[in-house]
Structures are given as structure tokens and as C-alpha cells.
Amino acid sequence: MLKLLLPGLQILRQALGRQMRLLPVVVVFGLIGAVLEGTGIGLIIPMLSIIGGQKDQTGLGGFSALFQQVGSGLDDQQRLMAIAACILALITLKNILAFTNTALTNFIYGKAGHAIRSALADQLLKIGYPFFLKESPGRLLNIISNESWRASDAIQTVLGAIVNASAAIILLTFLLLLSWQMTFCVTIGLILIQIAHAVLSSTLRMPSRDVTSFNNELASRMLHLVHAGRLIRAFGQEAREKAIFDGASNAVRKASFILQTRQGALPPLTEVMHSALFLAVVVSAWAWGVSFPIIVAFVVLLYRLQPHVRALQQAWSQVLGWSGSLEEVRWLLDSTGKPRPPSGNEPAHGLHGEIKFDGVSFKYPGSASRPTVLRSASFEIRHGRSTAIVGRSGAGKTTIVNLLCRFVEPDEGNILIDGSLLHRMDPAQWRNRIALASQDLELVDGTILENIAYGQSASLAEAERAARLAEAHEFIEKLPDGYETIVGYRGASLSAGQRQRIALARALVRDPDILILDEATNAMDGLSEAAIVETLKSRAGRRTTIVISHHRSTISFCDDVVILSGGRVRNQTSFAAVASLSMDQLYEHEVLEKH
Ligand SMILES: Nc1ncnc2c1ncn2[C@@H]1O[C@H](COP(=O)(O)OP(=O)(O)OP(=O)(O)O)[C@@H](O)[C@H]1O
Numbered sequence: 001m002l003k004l005l006l007p008g009l010q011i012l013r014q015a016l017g018r019q020m021r022l023l024p025v026v027v028v029f030g031l032i033g034a035v036l037e038g039t040g041i042g043l044i045i046p047m048l049s050i051i052g053g054q055k056d057q058t059g060l061g062g063f064s065a066l067f068q069q070v071g072s073g074l075d076d077q078q079r080l081m082a083i084a085a086c087i088l089a090l091i092t093l094k095n096i097l098a099f100t101n102t103a104l105t106n107f108i109y110g111k112a113g114h115a116i117r118s119a120l121a122d123q124l125l126k127i128g129y130p131f132f133l134k135e136s137p138g139r140l141l142n143i144i145s146n147e148s149w150r151a152s153d154a155i156q157t158v159l160g161a162i163v164n165a166s167a168a169i170i171l172l173t174f175l176l177l178l179s180w181q182m183t184f185c186v187t188i189g190l191i192l193i194q195i196a197h198a199v200l201s202s203t204l205r206m207p208s209r210d211v212t213s214f215n216n217e218l219a220s221r222m223l224h225l226v227h228a229g230r231l232i233r234a235f236g237q238e239a240r241e242k243a244i245f246d247g248a249s250n251a252v253r254k255a256s257f258i259l260q261t262r263q264g265a266l267p268p269l270t271e272v273m274h275s276a277l278f279l280a281v282v283v284s285a286w287a288w289g290v291s292f293p294i295i296v297a298f299v300v301l302l303y304r305l306q307p308h309v310r311a312l313q314q315a316w317s318q319v320l321g322w323s324g325s326l327e328e329v330r331w332l333l334d335s336t337g338k339p340r341p342p343s344g345n346e347p348a349h350g351l352h353g354e355i356k357f358d359g360v361s362f363k364y365p366g367s368a369s370r371p372t373v374l375r376s377a378s379f380e381i382r383h384g385r386s387t388a389i390v391g392r393s394g395a396g397k398t399t400i401v402n403l404l405c406r407f408v409e410p411d412e413g414n415i416l417i418d419g420s421l422l423h424r425m426d427p428a429q430w431r432n433r434i435a436l437a438s439q440d441l442e443l444v445d446g447t448i449l450e451n452i453a454y455g456q457s458a459s460l461a462e463a464e465r466a467a468r469l470a471e472a473h474e475f476i477e478k479l480p481d482g483y484e485t486i487v488g489y490r491g492a493s494l495s496a497g498q499r500q501r502i503a504l505a506r507a508l509v510r511d512p513d514i515l516i517l518d519e520a521t522n523a524m525d526g527l528s529e530a531a532i533v534e535t536l537k538s539r540a541g542r543r544t545t546i547v548i549s550h551h552r553s554t555i556s557f558c559d560d561v562v563i564l565s566g567g568r569v570r571n572q573t574s575f576a577a578v579a580s581l582s583m584d585q586l587y588e589h590e591v592l593e594k595h
Pocket residue numbers: 133364365366373391392393394395396397398399400
């Protein structure tokens with residue numbers, strides 16, 4: 001039984017933490033409720049004896065005789081009334097306990113659901129960035145939005161199963177006390193039914209996994225429809241996309257139908273088996289000459305036991321039906337084999353001398369045949385200067401930024417900050433020294449002010465100052481709500497150039513030691529860009545700037561240039577030495593120089 005509920009219990013333990021101490025309360029309430037129920041049913045024995053005029057108590061021994069003595073000093077009418085009142089009181093008390101248990105399990109269920117979602121969010125925030133480079137966003141979305149709810153439902157089912165198991169144990173004990181022979185037969189029958197149920201339930205695992213995997217695919221298609229709305233319309237792909245989406249949705253429907261049909265077949269089958277057992281016990285009891293009140297009490301107890309046993313079996317098949325969901329949630333929560341976040345506890349004091357890439361090689365995680373993106377790259381970025389990193393598309397420029405921000409770590413070689421190893425530094429402290437404005441860093445769905453002050457406690461005045469430096473203040477002021485304008489999902493209500501200016505203001509408001517601009521101004525008009533270049537020049541000597549761009553004008557203010565080609569650093573020189581060259585000449589220049 002425990003093995004059956006194991007997936008749910010494991011997640012329950014993980015999700016609940018300190019709330020686990022409430023579980024014994026649920027069990028105790030369940031047990032007391034069942035004792036009350038069993039006692040109430042036991043009181044039927046003297047009740048029926050009075051109604052049937054059986055003053056003679058022969059044949060009733062042990063436990064049954066105990067019930068027969070209830071109110072024995074009273075006359076029949078008073079006794080009948082007293083027993084009826086007792087039964088009603090017991091039923092009332094039992095139902096109060098049942099309600100309390102329902103409230104308690106709902107509370108635990110809510111806490112568990114919240115704890116699972118919170119643990120998933122925590123894991124997504126803590127996990128090493130390379131994880132996001134290889135995992136499908138659709139799968140992750142499906143786990144958070146779909147499977148986590150099923151995992152919470154499984155937990156509720158497990159809680160219900162605990163209550164039902166407690167009740168079943170107590171009711172079986174009452175049965176045992178009434179007649180061990182009949183209880184023996186019932187237990188054998190229940191075990192046989194359970195075996196049949198377990199065999200049938202085991203066929204649920206595969207369809208459950210199918211449902212989960214088709215749900216992952218469907219979530220990916222949903223994400224695609226949301227993100228690629230413009231692309232789909234621009235290329236007239238509505239019909240094709242609709243067909244693909246419908247295919248994914250239909251696959252979920254089919255897999256769910258198979259799972260639900262198999263699950264749905266189990267309760268009727270077990271009901272038939274339970275009824276057969278029930279009737280067999282009644283007929284056998286009559287054949288063994290068991291007294292009428294005991295048969296009635298036994299049958300009522302058995303009748304009350306059935307829903308608990310059936311609920312337990314249903315819990316079994318439900319948890320198995322959710323096994324795919326539980327596996328997905330467990331997979332995401334389990335840190336084994338997943339990229340670890342960057343570590344290190346040496347303080348990051350900022351940059352005073354130079355950043356040195358020393359023989360750095362790097363491949364993105366994925367298949368073994370993935371290409372090497374950086375090969376023994378060695379170069380320096382000096383404090384207080386502006387360094388351009390240039391190279392053809394795919395040369396590895398953004399990868400250098402990823403390494404510098406410790407989103408990924410070198411496979412070989414070292415990055416040194418003023419001679420200290422970057423990978424030993426506290427990553428949070430180090431990132432605090434950096435501000436990144438990149439074409440890939442989206443805006444958050446909030447106001448312009450919230451976007452500029454993101455991660456900072458910047459005042460409106462500070463945000464305005466940064467916006468002026470980023471050439472954004474003028475257009476923001478013209479918006480009806482100014483700095484309070486909502487930018488929409490990923491800044492959808494702004495132009496690409498406006499988004500870039502806000503992203504630049506967000507980086508500048510931190511007044512970072514190291515400012516990294518990765519294609520951060522490529523959507524801006526020439527005048528805005530020229531003004532921003534002037535802003536960046538004013539940081540010279542005080543702060544370090546790294547600029548990645550394919551535009552000659554953007555890197556025109558730089559002091560140094562690092563030229564990349566095919567993942568190798570082919571040249572590092574002062575910008576003055578190559579100032580007369582166009583970008584294409586710059587790329588070719590280094591290749592020619594090498595030959
Ligand atoms: N997440 C990733 N997984 C696998 N390979 C990647 C990933 N990101 C980049 N690459 C590969 O790494 C190489 C370098 O990419 P990178 O983004 O650093 O180039 P880049 O010089 O910045 O190019 P661009 O000028 O086009 O932005 C490319 O060949 C690219 O295909």
C-alpha cells in the first residue's frame with residue numbers, strides 16, 4: 001500500500017516540510033472517526049435485539065456481549081431511546097471529526113500545492129543557466145502550469161487515502177471482534193480484489209506518461225502561438241499553425257481518453273467484486289448459523305467499510321494515473337544531473353586593473369558533437385577603457401559576455417579579474433559590479449519606471465537621469481503616462497529602438513563598474529546612437545565599457561578592440577591602429593594578418 005502511494009508521499013514530504021507534523025493529526029482524527037462509526041454500528045446489536053424481542057443473549061459472546069449490556073438496567077422503551085440517542089450522538093461526533101479532517105486536509109493540500117509551485121520557482125531561479133539552453137520551454141511551462149497542479153491533487157488523494165486507510169483498519173478491527181471467521185473470509189476476499197485491482201492499475205503508467213509528454217508538446221505549441229504571432233501572420237502560416245496546434249491538442253485528447261477510460265473501468269469492476277464478496281459473506285454467515293443481530297451489524301460494518309476500501313483503490317489508480325505528472329515535477333525539483341549555479345565565495349571588489357581571458361575554451365552544453373565556440377581565447381579588457389569585441393556573426397562575442405557574467409563557465413582556461421580567478425568569486429557580488437544591456441534581455445511587464453529601476457532602489461530622479469543619458473527621457477515624457485506607462489509583455493507597446501533605450505537606461509542607472517553593451521543600440525536611429533556614444537565617452541577613465549556591435553559608429557569611441565574569428569582571438573589592438581578600416585575590412589584585416 002505504501003509503495004503504491006510512494007510517489008505522492010515523496011513529493012508530499014518534500015513539499016510540506018514542517019507541515020508534515022499535521023499528518024498524525026489527520027490519522028488520529030480518521031481513527032477516532034472510525035471508532036465512533038464502528039461503535040455506533042455495534043449499538044445496532046442491542047437495538048435489533050430489543051426490536052426482535054431477543055431478551056435471551058445466548059450466542060452473543062465477547063465483544064458483541066459488551067454492546068448487549070448497554071442500558072441493560074433500563075426498560076425496553078427507555079433503552080431503545082437511549083441507544084438511538086447514543087447512535088445519533090456518535091454519528092454527529094464522527095461527522096464533526098470528518099469535517100475537521102476535510103478542513104485539515106484542504107489546508108495541507110493548499111500548503112502543499114503552494115510549496116510545490118514555490119519550490120519549482122525556486123529551482124528555476126537557482127538552477128545553472130545552461131539548463132535553459134537545452135530544456136524545452138514548453139516542457140518547463142507545462143510542469144509549472146499543469147503538472148504541479150496534478151502533483152498537488154495527488155497529494156490530496158494521498159491524504160484522503162491516509163484517512164480512508166485509518167477508517168478501514170478500525171472497521172476491520174470491529175469486524176474481527178464480531179466474528180474472526182467471517183473477517184478472515186472478508187480479508188482474503190479483499191486481498192484478492194486488491195491484487196486484481198493492482199494488476200489492472202499497472203496499465204495506467206504508460207498512458208499517464210503519454211499524457212504528460214503530449215502536454216509538454218502542446219505547451220510548446222501554445223508558447224509558439226503567443227510568441228510568434230507576428231511571424232505567423234507575416235508568412236501567412238495561420239492554417240498550418242492551426243493544423244499543428246490541433247494535432248498537438250488532439251494527441252492530448254486521445255492519450256487522456258485512453259487513460260481516463262482505463263481509470264473509469266476500475267470502479268465498476270471493483271464494485272462488482274465487492275458486491276460478490278459482500279453477498280458471499282452474508283450467505284456464509286447464514287450457513288454458519290451466526291445470530292441475526294450480529295449478521296446485521298457485520299453487514300452494516302462491511303457496508304461502511306466498502307467505500308473506504310474502494311476510495312483507497314481509487315486513490316491507487318489516481319496516483320498511478322498521475323505518475324507521469326509526479327515524475328515530471330520530481331524531475332524538475334531534483335538537482336541531480338542538472339547544471340549547478342555558479343559558486344564561489346571570495347569577495348568581488350570590482351575592477352581596478354584588467355579582466356584577463358587566459359586560454360579560455362568553451363562548448364555549449366548539448367550533444368557530444370557540439371562545436372567548440374571559443375578556442376583558447378586569450379585577451380585583456382583594461383579598467384577605465386572601452387573595449388570593442390568584434391567578429392562575424394557566430395564568432396563567439398555573446399559567448400564571451402555569457403562567460404563574463406558567469407551564465408556559463410569555461411571548459412578550459414581561466415578568467416582573471418585583477419589576477420583573481422573569477423570562478424572563485426561570489427557570483428552575486430560580481431554581477432552587482434556589472435550592468436548588461438543586450439538585445440536578448442527583455443523588458444518586464446510593468447511601468448517604464450519599474451523597468452529602469454529593475455533590481456535597484458532607484459528614485460524617479462535617478463531613473464530620469466539614466467533615461468536622459470540613454471536618450472530615452474524625451475520620448476518617455478511624450479507618453480500620456482510618462483514614466484508610469486505600462487510597457488506590456490516584453491515591452492510590446494514600444495518600438496524596438498525605444499525598448500533598447502529603456503534597457504540602456506536600466507543598465508546605466510546602476511552606474512556599474514563594468515558596462516556591457518551587446519548589440520544594445522542596433523535598433524536606434526543614428527542621432528540617438530551618436531548621443532549615446534557621447535554619454536559612453538564621458539565614462540572614460542572612470543568606468544569600464546565593453547561594446548559588441550557590427551556597426552562601425554557604435555564602436556567608434558572605443559580605446560581597444562578584440563577581433564574574434566571562428567571562436568579564436570585573432571587580434572587585440574588599440575582602436576586607433578584600425579580606425580581607418582570598415583567593419584568588413586576589420587574582419588578581413590585580421591584574417592589576412594594571420595596568414
Ligand atoms: N545556446 C546555445 N547552444 C548551442 N550553441 C550556441 C548557443 N548559443 C550560441 N551558440 C553557438 O555559439 C557560437 C557563437 O555564438 P555567439 O552568440 O557567441 O556569436 P556572436 O559572435 O555573438 O554572433 P552574433 O554576432 O550573430 O550575435 C555560434 O556558432 C552559435 O551557433
